[in-house]
Amino acid sequence: MHPDISVTNLYKTYASGHQALKDINLEIRRGEIFALLGPNGAGKTTLISIICGIVNHTSGTVLADGHNIASDYRAARARIGLVPQELNTDAFETVWDTVSFSRGLFGKAPNPAHIEKVLKSLSLWDKRDSRIMALSGGMKRRVMIAKALSHEPQILFLDEPTAGVDVELRRDMWELVRRLRESGVTIILTTHYIEEAEEMADRIGVISQGQLILVEDKHTLMRKLGKKELRLHLQAPLESVPESLSDLQLELSEDGTELVYTFDTSEERTGIATLLRRLAEQGVDFKDLRTRESSLEEIFVNLVKAKV
Structure with missing residues (x-):
């Protein structure tokens, strides 16, 4: 089975000379949730806009479900639903009309049952006859999602979908994303x-300064690049880390009551066993210990810093 999205040797240079994307190569599998992370200005929205046919690329190839986004635009674009960052829709139209019209733009025959299903899944059914201008910001965001789903796309792009929305909408949105993935829809956010x-996410991609610096399975990424921290609460304070333990990555708290040991997740068993044995040999006793694993955010920040 070919990937739902295939990007090969993609470059984008604007007329100003700014190179927004540099040699992007990426495949996104059918039915997965793929998260694209990167700082502001890294090229995330440019990449999504090119795949969705909104922005022209300078060189390279982009396929959506096997259809070239440039030479076979209509077929490629019909596979894609896009929820952009901006809330851009006709303020004077009703919810029902704007979602139905969006379906028609892709050449799909009217299907009131599908529109009803989408609106109900987004808690918009009781707002179906309301004009967009009368809705709250959160409800307008729901309408944008409904528009993206109106033509039953196989691939759904969510560009900062929960920016500035309330907790309830965020929770509802992720529940909808899970249901869509279960039905076979590919999600890129x-x-x-x-x-x-x-x-x-199932997989994570990190983009920085227009380059895709990493694509990895989420759990593999956290296992390979994550760090673990072991905190030992000592029975008696130490003035300093014993010289015989200086080869270990140990830090002593200011009051001398806590030792912090940092290690790679791959070294967990041997590292902790070695540490505890050597502490016992030095007569260093502890009364409590706990571990903490790196978050994805910490891994992301370290990757971007290393790139810069």
Whole structure:
């Protein structure tokens, strides 16, 4: 089975000379949730806009479900639903009309049952006859999602979908995303809420300065690049870390009551066993210990810093 999205040797240079994307190569599998992370100005929205046919690329190839986004635009674009960052829709139209019209733009025959299903899934059914201008910001965001789903796309792009929305909408949106993925829809999202990517995504891509610096399975990424921290609460304070333990990555708290040991997740068993044995040999006793694992946010920040 070919990937739903295939990007090969993609470049984008604007007329100003700014190179927004540099040699992007990416494949996104059918039915996965792929999170694209990166700082502001890294190229996330430019990449999404090119794949969705909104922005022309300078060189390279982009395929959506096997259809070239440039030479076979209508077929490629019909596979894609896009929820952009901006709330841009006709303020004077009703919810029902604007979602139905969006379906028609893709050449789909009217299907009131599908529109009803989408509106109900987004808690918009009781607002179906309301004009867009009368809705709250959160409800307008729901309408944008409904528009993106109106033509039953196989691939759904969510560009910062929860920016500035309330907790209830965020929870409802992720529940909808899970249901869509279960039905076989491929989800690509960008987000500043890295905890969302950590919870939702199957794979993570990190983009920085227009270059895709990493694409990895989320759990593999956290296992390979994550760090673990072991905190030992000592029975008696130490003035300093014993010289015989200086080869270990140990830090002593200011009051001398806590030792902090940092290690790679791959070294967990041997590292902790070695530490505890050597502490016992030095007569250093502890009364409590706890571990903490790196979050995806910490990994992301370290990757971007290393790139810069």
